[in-house]
Amino acid sequence: MVTIIKMSHSIASILTYNENKVKTGAGQCIKAANFPLELEKLTFALKLNRFLNRAKLNEITKRNTVHISLNFHPLDNLSKEVLIEVADTYMEKIGFSKQPYLIYQHHDAGHPHLHIITTNIQRDGKRIDLHLLVVKKSEPARKEIEKVFGLVRAEGRKNKEAFSLDPIPTSKVRYGKIASMKAISNVLNRVLNTYKYCNLQDLNAVLKQYNVMADPGKEDSKMFTSKGLLYRILDEKGNTVGVPIKASNFYLQPTLKFLEEKFQNNTIIQSSDITSLKSSIEKVFIKTNYLSLNDFTIQLEKAGINTILTKNRQGILQSITYIDHKTHNVFSESALGERYSLRSIEEHYLLKTSNRTTIHKSEQKAKKI
Known part of the structure; x- marks a missing residue:
């Protein structure tokens, strides 16, 4: 089993991503833990508000959303019930069992995998420390779960090469195939929190692989001087097509200010x-x-x-x-x-x-x- 943990400040974008998987038949929400209503009665708004209400208890903490993916080997033929048990066990061992969390099973990759959405803000407003969460809690939990449930171990090159570790597969955007907002959102969700880039040129090097670009405008334009940002779709020749979309219109809100924080952090960890x-x-x-x-x-x-x-x-x-x-x-x-x-x-x-x-x-x- 391979675990991937990402921290974010935008629960809405992560929830939307997973809910869209459900709408298109590529995923299913299989459990809502520590929610006041049963899963079948939970609407998108109720799910979102549960997390937003927790976030309001500690507005100082900016990264209040935790997005986890549990990736299994194709030989791990697990039922939905066992997948839920694995996820619950994992959440308990990393100290999130009392937190509200949603478990989604995705069906869009060559290996079984789950996505878990939760928050590190507790009911008393205190935050769960995310520093070294992977090393001190996630890795020991993963190894123990592999033994208890008889899963294929993640260690070893052969096991890692046997299946894709990418929990969010993304293809190139084809203008007109699906709505521009959704198409660009899929790419941004894939790239912004996965790749490490230190400036807009580096980010665009990746985005253009998916026929998308971030456009700050010409240097003498009003948009450039006011630090605005548009996202555009490109055709196969690299020309812009369709109507550009403001960064602030996306759930993730990948504005220039948002990106500049990324640039600074990525420079350190690169x-x-x-x-x-x-x-x-x-x-x-x-x-x-x-x-x-x-x-x-x-x-x-x-x-x-x-x-x-x-x-x-x-x-x-x-x-x-x-x-x-x-x-x-x-x-x-x-x-x-x-x-x-x-x-x-x-x-x-x-x-x-x-x-x-x-x-x-x-x-x-x-x-x-």
Whole structure:
């Protein structure tokens, strides 16, 4: 079993995401714990208000929402009743058994998984400390539950590679297929709290993978000076289509102010993942049979790393951005250093090509002799 815990300040967006799964038949709410009414009698408003009323008891705490996903191996063929028992056991062991929480079973991935929504604000207004929740409580709980319920263990590379760990699968937005608001919301819910980006350019590098972009407007525009932000859908050629939507209109409210907080926090936590990306790039560098920038990007893609090549107005390649889908990081070339810049990479492969040509000529000359 693999557990993923995310903290947020917007219960509405998380609840909406899970309720939309129910509406489309891709999910089911299988339990409402510590709610005043039975599950069948709970409307969206009643569910939301239960959490909002708790949040009002401690308005100082901004991150008052906890979104948990429990991911099981495909071989863990568990009934709904057992899934509920596993979830309840997990919540008890991490100290949330007395909190109101909702359990959703999703059916949109290749492995069984649950989503649990809860709050860390207790009935007396005090908050449950989320610091080191994963290390001190979640991990021990996971290991014990695996033993008690006979689940496939999460440890080991083979088990982790046997199924996708992504609890919120997302596809590219196709304009006109579904409502723009819903389509963009799905992407924002997937990206904003999963990937680590340090500026708007890095964020857009990821969003554009899903045909979405965050637009602050031109530098001399009123929207730019007032720090407004629009979200737009892109077509396959990268052109904007449809009507843009204000950031404040989304439940998550991913405004520029919201993002700037993310930028600051991500800058701190990204540093530990730089080494991993550099190591992946170095492995491609040392392979002598790849002699072009195109080969370089293809090999990185096989390792789970996308590269975004930026051109200037004259159409000349200018810089490279790396999206590491293994660690969910976005790094510009300036963040990694000169060795991993576009100019350095082009020089690297130019030198390789030159060396290969020289060796080939030497071999031909030797044969003639």
